[in-house]
Amino acid sequence: MNGTVLVAGAGLAGSRTAETLRARGFAGRIVLAGDEPHAPYERPALSKELLAGTRTDVALRPAGFWGAQDVELVLGASVTDVDVVRRRATVGNRELAWDALVLATGAQPRRLDGPRGIHHLRTLADAQALAAEAGESAHLVVVGAGFIGSEVASTLLGRVASVTIVDPAPAPLVNVLGPDVGGMLAARYRSHGADVLLGVGVEGFDGAERVTHVRLSNGERLRADLVVVGIGALPVSPLGGAVETDEYGRTSIPGVYACGDVAAWHRPSLGGRVRVEHWTSAAGQARAVAAAIAGEPEPFDDVPYFWSDQFGLRLQHVGHAAEWHAVVLEGGDDAFTARYVDREGRLVAALAANRSSDAARFRRELAA
Amino acid sequence: MSRFTVHIDQSLCSGFGSCVSEAPDVFRLDPGGTASLLVTVTDDPGVRDAADACPMGAITVIEVAAA
Numbered sequence: 001m002n003g004t005v006l007v008a009g010a011g012l013a014g015s016r017t018a019e020t021l022r023a024r025g026f027a028g029r030i031v032l033a034g035d036e037p038h039a040p041y042e043r044p045a046l047s048k049e050l051l052a053g054t055r056t057d058v059a060l061r062p063a064g065f066w067g068a069q070d071v072e073l074v075l076g077a078s079v080t081d082v083d084v085v086r087r088r089a090t091v092g093n094r095e096l097a098w099d100a101l102v103l104a105t106g107a108q109p110r111r112l113d114g115p116r117g118i119h120h121l122r123t124l125a126d127a128q129a130l131a132a133e134a135g136e137s138a139h140l141v142v143v144g145a146g147f148i149g150s151e152v153a154s155t156l157l158g159r160v161a162s163v164t165i166v167d168p169a170p171a172p173l174v175n176v177l178g179p180d181v182g183g184m185l186a187a188r189y190r191s192h193g194a195d196v197l198l199g200v201g202v203e204g205f206d207g208a209e210r211v212t213h214v215r216l217s218n219g220e221r222l223r224a225d226l227v228v229v230g231i232g233a234l235p236v237s238p239l240g241g242a243v244e245t246d247e248y249g250r251t252s253i254p255g256v257y258a259c260g261d262v263a264a265w266h267r268p269s270l271g272g273r274v275r276v277e278h279w280t281s282a283a284g285q286a287r288a289v290a291a292a293i294a295g296e297p298e299p300f301d302d303v304p305y306f307w308s309d310q311f312g313l314r315l316q317h318v319g320h321a322a323e324w325h326a327v328v329l330e331g332g333d334d335a336f337t338a339r340y341v342d343r344e345g346r347l348v349a350a351l352a353a354n355r356s357s358d359a360a361r362f363r364r365e366l367a368a
Numbered sequence: 369m370s371r372f373t374v375h376i377d378q379s380l381c382s383g384f385g386s387c388v389s390e391a392p393d394v395f396r397l398d399p400g401g402t403a404s405l406l407v408t409v410t411d412d413p414g415v416r417d418a419a420d421a422c423p424m425g426a427i428t429v430i431e432v433a434a435a
Contacts, residue, residue, distance in 0.1 A: 016425070042380070055379065060425070280384065280423035305423075307382045314383060314401035356397040360385030 002028040003099030005293060006089060008079035008238060010034025011043065012279060013260025014104035015060055016286035018071045024294050028099070032066065033074040033091045038124050039066065044279060046127040047151035048309055053131065058124065079105070082238045084253045089238070100293045103243050103251075103258040104286070107233035107277065112143060114205035115212075118227040121148050133226055137161050141214045141224035143202050145172035147308050148230030150185070153194050154310040163194040164222055166214070168201040176317065177351060178327055181338045185311075188333070192311050197222075235262040235275065242275050247299040249289035257292060259285035267301050270320060278306040303366045316359035319349030319366050331355070337362075371411050371432045376403055380426035387427060390418035 005021060007014045010032050018032045034040070041058040049055035066073040077092030087098050109120040119130045130152075134140070138160040142149040145167035153163050165172070171182025172189070186196045197216070206213040206221065213221040235242040243258035245251050247266045251258055259265075260282040264273040281302055288300035304320045312334070324340040331337055335354040339362070342348050350362035374394060376387075381402040387395040388403065391414035398404050409432075419427040 044382075045379075049379075279382070283423045283425070305384065307384075316383060316401075354399075354401060356383040356385060356399075356401045359383065360388060360397065363385070364389065 001099060001293065001295060004029040004031065004097060005100045005102065006079065006091065006096055006098035007032045007102040007104060008082075008089070009102075009104035009106055009260065009262070010036070010040050010073065010075070011104065011106050011260065011282075012040065012060065013106070013263075013282040013286045014102065015040035016283050017102050017104060017259060017289050018066075019061075019069065020287045020290035021293060022069045022071065024290060024296075026290075026294055029072070030070070031072045031074060031091065031096060031098075033077045033079050035076065035078045036123055036125070037076045039063070039073060039075065041124060043122075046124060047121060047148055048155060050124070050127050051131055051134075051152065051155045079238050084256055087255060099255065101256045102289055102293075103237045103239065103256065103262055104260045105235075105237045105262050107235045107261040109148075109229070110232045110234055112202060112205075112229045112231065114227075115207040115210050117207070117211040117225055118205060118229060120229050121152065122233065130228065134160055138226040139223050140164070140226045140228065141166060141222050142228050142230065143167075143214070144230040144232070145169070145186075145196070145198070146230055146232065147173075147306075149228065150189070150310045151308060152228045152230065153189065154192075157193055157311075160226065164197065164224075165189060165194055166197045166200060166202060166216065166222070168199065168217070170198055172196075172198075177338070178324070178340070180327055180329070181351060184333075184336075188311050188313070233261065233277065235264075237262050244273055247288075247301055248292045248297040249285055249300070250292055250297075257289045259289045265300070268299070269301050269303075274304070274320060276304050276320070278304055280305045303363055305363060313353045314356065316352045316356065317349065318359060318363045319347070321348035324348050369411050370413070371409060372413075372415050373409050373430045373432060374405055374415050375408075375428045375430075376405060377424075377426045377428070378402060380424040382424055384423055386421035386423070387418040390414045390421050394418070 040060040045058045081090040142165045174182040201217040203215045242264045244264045264275040291298040308315045325343045328339040338351040340349040352359035383401040419429045
């Protein structure tokens, strides 16, 4: 097709869609609209190098790239009032006619709000605000031992006065890694100097202008003047929450596609739609959406993959398994693998820690 | 025959390893968990597949016209 493609969301998924359209020779108009004031950037770096201060530039592509690709980048502009019949939408404050609409609006953090000093981490602005408050006298409490929480704790350990991680689950990342491997991570966090309180939730925050304590569900109060809340994210889109697609990125509405954190993407290999918040899925989905728009649909049915750099471990996880029969561990504290197998001993998911070659091998095994 | 110069943007590499699968004579995974180049100039056409396969977009391949 020619015509106008409106991409709502200028993160990885949206920007990769725009980029791939041009790479495929699409000659129509591409409008890439994002509600943040920054050009597309790497979100995973926010809890790692950006927060650590070892990188300041996290742009996905060099300045001038989008203009050179003839992609109209509209920043600080939300896409609203989507009319799928007339194929119009409001971008910022202008009405735009579109021929194809890509919903790549991502997710927003679930929030626990209270006095100043409580941070959520999703955007570059969030990360910069957190970095500014993470001084050597800060007593940091991290609510949630997921990716955000564990990476923030890892990055700020040694820079702030104390780090305490709180999670109601029995182990960090327990839904993905299970209690044994999650427990290994908790032990590692503790040996690095973080306090880890598991099986306890957060009831609220004390403090008038600024937070002074975190109130726990067991009645305890933790001293805290800096709090980072990482308790998950919820998809957002101009059509509501998550957007369901087939394995080509097409929604049930002609001309409307979705990719990235917002998309509940159909995966034939898993037998259903799964919404995955990982980089490689967003990137692959974006490429598939571009192919679909170009009239050459290619299914994207990936083996979900995520990585996390924390506490001296490069964790790489492949697969998507709601349950497993056994976990086979191999290696030592500083480099190990965990294979999650079903009753027949077949691999359903795997974790590699400082074992990149094994991660690649597991990925090939799961894809076969 | 074409020759290619290859570059890895290390700030994007997450050690996914698909590059090694596509062009094992050009890419390797280091113990630190990221990819590195065995050669920076090659005539292995697999490097283009490697660049496409990299989910991070970390690989740049520039084709240099053969004399």
